[in-house]
Amino acid sequence: MVTNQCPIYCRFCTRKRLVGKPGFISKGDLDLAVDYIRNHTEIRDVILSGGDPLLLTDGHLERVFIALRAIPHLDIIRIGSRVPGSLPSRITESLCAMIKKYHPIYMNLHFNHPDELTPEVKQACGRLADAGIPLGSQTVLLKGVNDDPDVMKRLMQKLLTCRVKPYYLYQADLTQGTNHFRTTVEEGLKIIKAIQGHTSGMAVPHYVIDTPGGGGKIPLLPTDYLVDLNSQEAVLKNYENRIFRYPQAEMEKVSTTGRPPHGPFKILNNGGNE
Numbered sequence: 546m547v548t549n550q551c552p553i554y555c556r557f558c559t560r561k562r563l564v565g566k567p568g569f570i571s572k573g574d575l576d577l578a579v580d581y582i583r584n585h586t587e588i589r590d591v592i593l594s595g596g597d598p599l600l601l602t603d604g605h606l607e608r609v610f611i612a613l614r615a616i617p618h619l620d621i622i623r624i625g626s627r628v629p630g631s632l633p634s635r636i637t638e639s640l641c642a643m644i645k646k647y648h649p650i651y652m653n654l655h656f657n658h659p660d661e662l663t664p665e666v667k668q669a670c671g672r673l674a675d676a677g678i679p680l681g682s683q684t685v686l687l688k689g690v691n692d693d694p695d696v697m698k699r700l701m702q703k704l705l706t707c708r709v710k711p712y713y714l715y716q717a718d719l720t721q722g723t724n725h726f727r728t729t730v731e732e733g734l735k736i737i738k739a740i741q742g743h744t745s746g747m748a749v750p751h752y753v754i755d756t757p758g759g760g761g762k763i764p765l766l767p768t769d770y771l772v773d774l775n776s777q778e779a780v781l782k783n784y785e786n787r788i789f790r791y792p793q794a795e796m797e798k799v800s801t802t803g804r805p806p807h808g809p810f811k812i813l814n815n816g817g818n819e
C-alpha cells in the first residue's frame with residue numbers, strides 16, 4: 546500500500562477508514578517492504594495498492610519500480626487503480642513511457658458501470674494498452690447500480706472495446722453502512738449465467754466472494770452446468786439449458802459393483818471405493 550490517497554471515495558470501499566489520509570510511502574517503508582520481498586524468495590508477484598498507486602508522481606512511482614526490479618525472483622508487478630476511470634488525465638504519455646521500462650507490469654482497473662467508460666477513459670486505457678500493459682477489470686456487484694444482467698453485460702462488452710479484460714466480479718464485501726448495496730449470491734450467479742455463452746467468453750469475469758476472515762477469494766459458478774459427474778460421463782447443461790453427455794476417459798479400474806448415483810458435486814477421488 547503505497548499511499549492512502551485515492552481519486553475517488555467509494556462508499557463500499559473496505560479501506561475507507563484509511564482512504565484520504567495524506568502522504569505517500571516513505572523511503573524507509575519502501576526499504577522495509579523491499580527487504581521483506583527480497584528475503585521471501587517464494588514471492589513472485591507484488592501488487593501495488595492503496596489508496597491508488599497512480600497518485601504517486603512519476604518519479605516516486607519509478608523509484609518503487611526500480612527498488613522492486615532489483616529483486617531477481619520477483620516476476621510480476623501489478624497495480625490496482627481507479628485512476629484511469631476517475632482521473633484519466635493522469636494517464637499521460639510520459640507516465641506510460643516510464644512504466645513500460647519495468648515490464649512485466651499488469652494493471653487491474655475498477656469499473657462498476659458502463660457509463661464510467663467515457664471517451665476520455667477509453668483513451669486513457671488505450672494509452673496504457675499501447676504501452677504493453679495488460680489491463681484487467683474488477684467490478685463490485687452493487688444493488689441498484691449494476692445488479693442487472695443487461696447492465697453487467699454491457700459493462701463487460703464495453704470494457705473489451707476499451708482493451709480491458711474483465712477479471713473479477715466481486716460479491717460486495719460486508720462494509721459497515723453499505724448493506725443497501727448488497728445483493729444475494731443468487732443475483733450474482735444469475736448475472737454470470739446471463740453472460741456466459743450469450744456473448745464472447747472474453748467478457749466473462751470470475752465471480753468471487755472475498756471471504757470475511759481472510760480465506761481469500763472463492764470463485765462461484767452457476768451450479769447447473771454440471772448436472773452429473775460419474776465414472777462414465779459428465780452430464781452437462783449449456784447456456785440454452787440443453788443437456789449434453791460427455792463420455793469420460795477410461796479410468797483405472799473403478800469399482801464396478803453398484804456405482805452409487807452422484808449429485809452434481811460428488812466426484813470420485815478415492816478410486817471409486819466409497
Ligand SMILES: *Cc1c(COP(=O)(O)O)cnc(C)c1O
Pocket residue numbers: 592755762
Ligand atoms: C484480490 C487480492 C489479491 C490478488 O488476488 P489474485 O487472485 O491473485 O488476483 C491479493 N491480495 C488481496 C488482499 C486481495 O484481496
